[in-house]
Amino acid sequence: MKIDFSINKKPVSIDVDPEMPLLWVVRDELHLKATKFGCGKAMCGACTLHVDGEVYRSCSLPVQYAAGKEVTTLEGLSTETQIHPIQQAWIEEEVPQCGYCQPGFMMAAAKLIQEIPNPSDEDIKSNISNICRCGTHPRIIKAIKRAAVIQQASKI
């Protein structure tokens, strides 16, 4: 079945089993590798991306649900000219260790600062349930707060 949607602002049309998780479509059909496979059961968040601006765990989202929608992966977060506040803050706080969980965390965090422009520690803790085994959590919290500040400054 042909499924049309847009990926990082570019239209695509693919012909796969409509039940195939969006994760594998993005990674293996569209060759965008930032979105990671961690658990396959919507439990770790490594595969987090946005569909029409909402956060999804793509390992558990059949591609047919993306039909006609706008999918954004980490590769589409920043523009050519403007680094996304989350990525900027991630660099400044030097968050990643092994890095494998980081794309998922950044996608979840990008949505968070959009919804809650000035999040408290509590907001961050209760809204992001992704898993990181390297223990980058303390820096993730700091980076999200820093990103919120960068975002605010860029809006003024």
Next chain:
Amino acid sequence: MSAKANSNKRPFSRRKFLRRTAVVLGGSIVAGFLGCSPTRRYLAQTVERMDFPAIISSMKPDFWFQVLSDNSILFKSPKIEMGQNVITGLAMLAAEELEIPLERIKVEHASTSSGIIDSLGTGGSNSTLALYIPVREVAATMREMLKTAAADQWGVALSSVSAKDGVLSSGGKTMTYAEIAESTTEWKTPKTPKLKPSSAFKYVGKTVKRIDLQEKVMGTALYTIDHGRNGLLHAITLECPYLNGKIKSIDTTEAAKMPDVVKVIQEDDLVAVVAINRYAAEMAVRKIKVEWDIPKAWQQKEIIELVTVGKGRRVNVQDKGSARSILSNSKAKVFEQAYRTPMAAHAQMETYGTLAHIENDEASIVIGTQAAGMVQGQLASALGIKKDKVDVQTPYLGGGFGRKMGRNNATQAARISKIVGAPVKLIPTREQEFQNSVYRPNTHHVLKAVFDEQGELEAISHDQATPDMVMKDLGGNFALSMFGADWLSAGHGASILYPVKNRSTSIWNVEVPYPSGIWRSVGIFANTFAIESFVNELAHHTKQDPLEMRLKLLQGGDELNQRMIKVLETLKDKTDWGTKSKAGVGRSVAICNDRKTIAAAAIEVSIVDGAIKVLKVTEVIDCGIAINPGGIQQQVEGAIMMGISAALYEEITIADGKIAASNYHEYPLATLNDVPEIQVTILENAPEPFGIGEPPLGPVAPAIAGALLDLTGKALRSLPFRLDEG
């Protein structure tokens, strides 16, 4: 352009290098000696204090470094990056001698066909120490080669040529490294130059951002799963969820009929579905009907029972004074407690998979492993080809923690590729990663102590029952029976460090039905938990402050004990130890020594809604020379989070012959909710850089236990902590 060294030139620095490398369990040890216990104890004590060397296949600089045409230098790291930030530290060391700005050094992992592979792999927090001198010597040699080539080309004296910021100059002449590399065909390898004194270091000691930072934030860092090949197929194997189970009957007809399936393989113990995409392979493998032959349906109780002090083979690894006889004949009451640590999974975010392409009896492998050299050997023997026909490329690792030293699926991937005649990617499912893995073994510890009439600690003993972690992998059953028990890894950190006059430690080797292996910090995790929990209980029992009691115990000890005192004194300052903790808050400390790095933590806990809450962790670490303080800080934070996770949540259990946890919902880890206030202090009280990836994990669990004891008056002696434990 690579700088091609003339290969028949004298390999440099052999002697100095060998001095640091020739030791590990040297081949000259006569097996007959090993059976007797003093020899075993001697070895155990020697190895415990030894620096772990790097065993590297070549010292020729062109294997390590390549001058690229943009006048940057490519460093092919023999140590792999799994998050621990080793490549940044090594690049900093190289930059010191290469006389090139750090930003101009690019790093990639060496592969078995390009660059140097460390046959011991990457682990045990030894990389930076092992390479501290070699990497600088090779870099300095490279710099001298470039200078010599320039002197020859210009017809000037070598002494007139200087190297700075990637540019060579003499008189008015200048040339970049890239230009000289481009125009030189015959290279001369000089004697190993003298190294810069540490006072002249430009980078070492300053915080430098991780070299892989940009890639990992922008999403361009590549892991095994991100690699591809033309005509790549995706495979999933069928794995038995039961310990040591075998196929009784199998029917793959339905699986073979599934869409997009290329082949269903069934060849002795290898059963796999190969498909044109991952989803099809996953769907099809579920259609295989299989009945398992289960030799024994193990239950958790039996596993715990097996690992018990008094069972198995005992090896005494420490015997100072006459602790055993004092403890058994003492008229005073002996204080005795027992501790347990559970089995644990590494649960690293990237499952341990392989991309394999076998063609014309040559193997091209991509695997995010901690031990590329071992994988190469494994595949050569599995495929019956020469080692040099196996190329192992190692991309970034999505976490290692010891898991990627242990069993892998590279042989399966290679066999599948050979059968289908195409490149194949075999990435385990998370369920397979949990259930067909290698585990931190469960342990049991018995500690005893007795005080003399003055109230001084007179004797202390520690018995640890543990399965093997690495002995079998290194030398098979033979090594294990010769050495008696795995004091190298599982027993690492078992000895009592406090200079008590009479102290004794034994390790009991026990057999378990599951594969056991190393897990971040190796034996330090279990042994520090047991010993330091016991010390906290001793303090509680004798109504002493746990930190002050340690300071007292450490008096009159060796150099290591003196460093421990400094670490504890610093901890005291940083925590305002003198002021009483708030109501409803418990606090305590713990300390460990992991191959000369000393790490101590003071932890505050409370109980919130019936659950343990870690409020604050103050950690002080003395790792000798701190190469990249910012990187160390990051590792300590990570180890603290992993320590909290292991102390509060993690446990692998066995039920009806299976590993009970199949995915993260059944093996919860610490999350953002568990982040405490963290304060890290780095001390540098030794002249070499010791490891930092693992040591800071050691004190976390026992300091939490001590803090709970302080808060509730009750000692929790097994992990993970449960407040309702009887």
